[in-house]
Amino acid sequence: MxxxxxxxxxxxxxxxxxxxRVTSARRAVVQILVDSHDHISAEEIAERVQxxxxxxxxxxxxxxxxxxERLGQVEHVHLGHGPSMxxxxxxxxxxxxxxxxxxxxxxxxxxxxxLATRLADEHGFVxxxxxxxxxxxxxxxx
Amino acid sequence: MxxxxxxxxxxxxxxxxxxxRVTSARRAVVQILVDSHDHISAEEIAERVQxxxxxxxxxxxxxxxxxxERLGQVEHVHLGHGPSMxxxxxxxxxxxxxxxxxxxxxxxxxxxxxLATRLADEHGFVxxxxxxxxxxxxxxxx
DNA sequence: AACTTACTGCAACAAGGTTGCGATTGTGAC
DNA sequence: GTCACAATCGCAACCTTGTTGCAGTAAGTT
Numbered sequence: 001m002x003x004x005x006x007x008x009x010x011x012x013x014x015x016x017x018x019x020x021r022v023t024s025a026r027r028a029v030v031q032i033l034v035d036s037h038d039h040i041s042a043e044e045i046a047e048r049v050q051x052x053x054x055x056x057x058x059x060x061x062x063x064x065x066x067x068x069e070r071l072g073q074v075e076h077v078h079l080g081h082g083p084s085m086x087x088x089x090x091x092x093x094x095x096x097x098x099x100x101x102x103x104x105x106x107x108x109x110x111x112x113x114x115l116a117t118r119l120a121d122e123h124g125f126v127x128x129x130x131x132x133x134x135x136x137x138x139x140x141x142x
Numbered sequence: 143m144x145x146x147x148x149x150x151x152x153x154x155x156x157x158x159x160x161x162x163r164v165t166s167a168r169r170a171v172v173q174i175l176v177d178s179h180d181h182i183s184a185e186e187i188a189e190r191v192q193x194x195x196x197x198x199x200x201x202x203x204x205x206x207x208x209x210x211e212r213l214g215q216v217e218h219v220h221l222g223h224g225p226s227m228x229x230x231x232x233x234x235x236x237x238x239x240x241x242x243x244x245x246x247x248x249x250x251x252x253x254x255x256x257l258a259t260r261l262a263d264e265h266g267f268v269x270x271x272x273x274x275x276x277x278x279x280x281x282x283x284x
Numbered sequence: 285a286a287c288t289t290a291c292t293g294c295a296a297c298a299a300g301g302t303t304g305c306g307a308t309t310g311t312g313a314c
Numbered sequence: 315g316t317c318a319c320a321a322t323c324g325c326a327a328c329c330t331t332g333t334t335g336c337a338g339t340a341a342g343t344t
Contacts, residue, residue: 016342019290025291043330057292057293060291060292062331062333083331111257114256119278124280126279135220137270138267138268139266164311165323168322198323199323201324201325205323
């Protein structure tokens, strides 16, 4: 288990070596992503940042997330309706999203290996299973 | 192969027996859905309706699609970024969407049977494969 | 400490819908 | 037919989820 501080520093360092700058707003965004064990919308990240630093604009959060995504440190997933959800990219998984109650179940990528292989063989299609959610109904809502 | 006119009348009749009314705007929306062999956004439906009837408001198209969806005649699918795409619900299939060029490949529902069974057995999750697209890259864009 | 230029806050804009409302218009009953 | 009345409509305003242009600020380098 890696210390969360280590991951934080790693990302900030990567930002710098990429020619970027580490600002207090960016540090706060990365801190929230590192701390968060849930999926989190850009809006919620912005709210949390603003609890400490009220002047940070939402657009700064969006731009920071774009940069982190370009650097491969963050990914977002589309859950059907509603905003994109962000998380650190080491937390790779398939998302099962309940359309009834919104609950999310996370599964290892390997869950879709068979399907991915079949799609590649039969259709030349490279599945990107981290970028979308499998929608349906959980036990309680089915 | 059913005549398209039959499907049109069937849907309009269903609207009436549900206590709804068949207006010229609704007739036009259904006609476009019946004629269309592609997936089509609400905006494009509105544009096509307006070519014949310029005064029909986009909100009418959205409301009509909601009604048809409630009646089980229409479904929409989320393609990640971009608008929802609508189609008659008899055209059931899995959607493969290329994130590079936007091309869409359609597959029979049975393609996800194994996965659906596994999700049901292991997680009590009822997959609704018609409501989301599998995102990835096609041969040309991979 | 100065200098560059990446980054920021702000405001305006944009896509994709949704909603409230007063005006129309299908439909079933007569 | 035609009447009554609720379903539907057009319109405008609004909402959510971002994106963009710009002038000013500040990180990192020297």
